[in-house]
Amino acid sequence: DCLYSHACRIVVYEKEVECQIIYTDDDDDCEELAEVNPYNETPTLIDRDLVVYDPFLINEYLDERLPHPPLMPVDPVSRARLRIMIIRLNRDWYKAIKLFDHETKGDVAKKIVRDGLISISPILTEQDYLMGDEFSLVDVFLAPLLWRLPVYGIKLPKQAEVVNEYASRLFSRDAFKSALSENEREMKYL
Incomplete structure (x- = not known):
């Protein structure tokens, strides 16, 4: 139900990214999340060896990594x-x-x-x-x-x-x- 996670999922689907989306709702999920994200918060993106955990950075990263369709202007x-x-x-x-x-x-x-x-x-x-x-x-x-x-x-x-x-x-x-x-x-x- 997180606004930020929802925004990141929109970008994932806009870019047609093949990925696994994991919804968290219990303590076990939070423990796993804490292992990769020092703030233990969602959304968190894991792309191979890179972990990105700010929704604004996640969306900019996805836009730069997958430039089509562009979601940011070029200039x-x-x-x-x-x-x-x-x-x-x-x-x-x-x-x-x-x-x-x-x-x-x-x-x-x-x-x-x-x-x-x-x-x-x-x-x-x-x-x-x-x-x-x-x-x-x-x-x-x-x-x-x-x-x-x-x-x-x-x-x-x-x-x-x-x-x-x-x-x-x-x-x-x-x-x-x-x-x-x-x-x-x-x-x-x-």
Whole structure:
């Protein structure tokens, strides 16, 4: 049910990587994970002798290692803009999500995410994806959050209808559908 793991699985399926995805949910899995990842957290990618354990690094590594289809622009300025947007998503929205269950901060956190999504509406009226007309890593990281909006109790107002249309484009991608865990598939129907 991890947003970060979901994003990494989207990249794996977008790139059509042959791999084994292991879902962790018990102490035995955590012990094995601790042997390869000093932080004992998911997602973790093991590629031969390399272990990568940050979701942003995992997705960039996969994009560089398997360049087709590209999920990052080629020029340095556009790549920097994409990375900045991913950092903002993580700092502003993903961090807010962690506060949803907090007794006093939950409503404020939901407002942060809702208002943030409303603020990207004008961008999405002019282009298919957040960084332009091509699907990118920014969209990869935003898709799991959008999928979980009903679970979080966030309903977008009419002025952000374009965000719902954008979400539908993301959800209709084969890689997105393939990347859903059993628990994530059930989220859509809550």
